Amino acid sequence: RGFTLVELLVVIAIIATLIGLLLPAVQAAREAARRMACQNNLRQLCLAVQNHENTKRFFPPSAAAVAEAGKSPWSGQALILPYLEGDSLFKRIDFTKPYSDQANKDLFPPNGVAAQRVDTLICPSEPNARAVLDSATQLPKHFPLNYGLNTGAYFVYDPVTKSAGGGAFAPFTRLKPTTFTDGLSKTLAISEVKAFTPRCQDVLAMPTKAPDSPMAIAGLMGPNWSVDGGHTEWVCGRTLHIGFTTTFPPNTLVPYDKDGMTYDVDISSTREAVLPAAATYAAVTSRSHHAGVVNAALMDGSVRTIRSEIDSTTWQALGSRAGGENVAVPD
Numbered sequence: 001r002g003f004t005l006v007e008l009l010v011v012i013a014i015i016a017t018l019i020g021l022l023l024p025a026v027q028a029a030r031e032a033a034r035r036m037a038c039q040n041n042l043r044q045l046c047l048a049v050q051n052h053e054n055t056k057r058f059f060p061p062s063a064a065a066v067a068e069a070g071k072s073p074w075s076g077q078a079l080i081l082p083y084l085e086g087d088s089l090f091k092r093i094d095f096t097k098p099y100s101d102q103a104n105k106d107l108f109p110p111n112g113v114a115a116q117r118v119d120t121l122i123c124p125s126e127p128n129a130r131a132v133l134d135s136a137t138q139l140p141k142h143f144p145l146n147y148g149l150n151t152g153a154y155f156v157y158d159p160v161t162k163s164a165g166g167g168a169f170a171p172f173t174r175l176k177p178t179t180f181t182d183g184l185s186k187t188l189a190i191s192e193v194k195a196f197t198p199r200c201q202d203v204l205a206m207p208t209k210a211p212d213s214p215m216a217i218a219g220l221m222g223p224n225w226s227v228d229g230g231h232t233e234w235v236c237g238r239t240l241h242i243g244f245t246t247t248f249p250p251n252t253l254v255p256y257d258k259d260g261m262t263y264d265v266d267i268s269s270t271r272e273a274v275l276p277a278a279a280t281y282a283a284v285t286s287r288s289h290h291a292g293v294v295n296a297a298l299m300d301g302s303v304r305t306i307r308s309e310i311d312s313t314t315w316q317a318l319g320s321r322a323g324g325e326n327v328a329v330p331d
Contacts, residue, residue, distance in 0.1 A: 034124040035290055035305075038146075038192070041120050042297040045147055045190050048083035048120075050301060053177065062149045063157075063171035063237025063272050064095070071098035072274065073237035076149050076169055077121060084120050089113055099235050107235070114235045115140035121234055122146055125289040128195045132232050144195035145234040148244035148286065150188040153316045154210035156239050157272050158279035166320040167245070168299055171237065171272045171280075181322040184299035186329055188318045191244055191296035191306075192288040197230030198256065198263040199240050206269040206281045210247055214254040217267060217283060221256040230266045230284070238271045239282045246319030247283040250294040251308040254285055298329065306330055 053059050060080055063073040074095060081090035092113050099107065099114070107114050115131050122129050123146035131140035152165025157172070164170030168180075168189045180187055202224045211217045233241045248254065256265040268282040288294040290305075297303045299321075306315075310330060317325035 031125070031290070035295065038123045038125065038288075038290070038295050039303045039305075041123065042147065042190055042295055042303045043301065044084065044120050045080070046297045046299070046301040046303075048080040049189060049299075051083040052080050058174035058176050059169065061171060061173050061175075061237075062151050062167075062169035062239065062243055072100040073171070073272065074099045075235055075237040075242040077118070077145065077147075077242055078235050078237075081118070084118065086118060089116060089118070099237070112141065114142050114233065117143050118145070118234060123192060123289065126195055127289065142233040142235070144232045145242065146192055146195060146231075146288075147190050148193040148231070148239075148284070149190060149242060150246070150319055151239045151243040151282070151284075152245055153319050154245055154247045154281055154283065155208070156243075156245070156268075156280040156282050159273040160277060160279070165245075166323060168321055169243070175321070179321060180299060182317075182320060182325065185302065186318065186327060187299045187321045188246070189297045189299045191250070191286040192290075192294040193231045193244055193284075194287045194289065195231050196228035197266050197287070198225075198227050199230035199266045199268070200225050200256070201229075201240055201268045201271060203267055203269050204278060206267070208279075208281060210281075211283065214248060214252065214283075218255065221258075221265060221267065225256075225258070227263065238268075238274075239280070239284050240266055240268050240271070243282075243284060244286045245282050245284045246286075246316045248285050249308060249310050249312050249315045250286045250296075250306055251288065251292070252285055254283060304330055 060076040062076045126146050132142040134141040149169040150167040152167035155165045157164050164173045168187050200221050203220050230240050254265050256263045266284040270278040270280050272280050286294050293305050296306050317327040
């Protein structure tokens with residue numbers, strides 16, 4: 001005999017229950033695989049940084065090559081391309097010119113270096129892994145990234161004194177292993193960031209002392225605002241695009257309320273030597289699409305999963321290369 005309606009409904013209910021039980025497990029397994037792939041990207045990036053040091057005898061600067069007023073420098077990520085199987089891209093770059101110089105004709109559309117996706121720079125969990133389009137031509141102009149260089153706690157660079165922050169990477173500065181007196185195994189190298197981060201830049205009123213909480217700088221938001229302008233250009237040596245600072249712990253909400261919306265914002269006083277007389281202070285937070293954590297690599301190449309609840313003092317201590325802190329690295 002055939003199924004009765006009641007039996008059919010029971011079978012459907014059982015199947016629906018099984019799907020309801022299995023789907024979260026499948027999703028969790030997929031996210032675990034993405035997290036492992038993300039960690040592998042960080043290992044590859046750290047290995048590239050180490051190979052750069054082995055070859056050049058210094059670690060790559062966060063912002064490199066030419067710096068001219070009003071023009072942007074190249075990123076540290078661009079400098080390690082040869083060690084990421086990106087030698088063909090690397091050879092297309094003219095490092096004698098600023099990255100934003102239009103004379104660097106191979107950079108921009110229609111076949112620009114800046115618009116190329118570098119797979120090792122993209123986390124598998126990033127939902128916005130897409131090119132930035134040129135507003136005039138609608139051709140791909142830039143590509144974002146998900147792995148930022150540690151440029152310090154808050155102070156990044158002063159073009160007048162040529163002094164730089166205390167992070168693992170610094171603009172226009174060739175750091176050597178001997179400068180890491182805290183130890184390579186206790187210094188953050190690279191951590192996750194979200195692509196297309198809301199950002200405010202050229203906020204010249206930012207304090208020179210690191211804020212204790214996001215609310216301390218909430219009133220400064222607004223100037224040079226972009227709803228999705230941060231971490232969108234892997235070639236650009238500005239911390240807002242290719243770095244992070246340890247001002248606030250990972251995934252801290254830095255709120256900016258505008259037009260009835262609350263945005264989670266990165267903020268910078270200026271753009272590393274673009275304004276030649278102004279120092280750069282930046283609160284650029286490490287964020288990820290992994291719930292409650294970020295993946296981060298230390299300068300010795302080890303990779304850790306850092307909880308969002310990490311003590312801010314510990315996070316900032318891990319961000320310094322020579323702060324003298326006695327800090328335990330989270331397992």
